[in-house]
Amino acid sequence: MGMTEITIIELPPERLDLLQPLWERLKEHHLARAPYPWEDMRGKSWEDRKRELVRPNKQLKILAVQSGAGLAGYCIATITDQAWGEIDSLYVAAELRGRAVGRQLMEAALGWLDAAGISAVTISVACGNEAALPFYEKFGFRPRSYSLQRVSR
Template sequence: MIREASPDDIDELFELWRELLHYHQGHHAVFKYNPNQEHVLKSELLTRIKDKNTRVFGYMQHDEWVGMIITSFKEGVSGFKLSRKGLIAETVVKESHRGSGIGKELLEAARNWLEDMGADHIELQVSVKNESGLAFWQNQGFTPSTYHMILELKDAGKKK
């Protein structure tokens, strides 16, 4: 069953989000997080749940959160053909429930909300090392439009 998350769901949803974070640790430095800063990450997730232009949809099965999708709406520059952007930030389904259609149902909930908000397209990013994620999104009709590239700056955190 799909349900819109509320702030009261933060602990259970954070466990799902942490599973997603763990899965991506070996993909690239951009996905690495500091386990000693989980309170900061939990605060970020709570901020997203409370944001009026963001929805967090969860999939519940037997009173357990087994999937989640975070989606946002952003009004862009009207001079572009596609200016009313739907964004999918993160999607996770517990490993034991993958392949059961939960991801499709979560995407459908996000898509319906984004269409109600007036979005004219949906964008997302997926790790190039996440072969199953790439296959899932391509099977849902998503196609690449750009390459998101990263250059890690070694001295970026140091003040001059």
């Protein structure tokens, strides 16, 4: 059986809801690997996540992976009004991993940030997802600090 052709496409913000099923899979991925109960993530809805992403002070770049008849991955990058960039979310479906799809998404997102003159770019990696760190290091990301959050008792 041949490999399914993939294409990276850009989605306008009004089509962000197309990513909901993929975001739900990413959420489950993080919850399954979290070393501590992550109740705030467990209770987070797609509408909550959209409110974090779509704000008047943010420029939004939405890249999606078209594979066959559907979407199989995405990368969302933002620029704040303070000229900070962030890779907000990246997900590639398991069946496409190992085919450089994540690399293509990152290169496109970082290209957009570079073209906008953004030099300060951050990414947050969830605890339990440390296996992703070498991937991000290939793009020049390095740990700068640890952010700890007190969880309710």
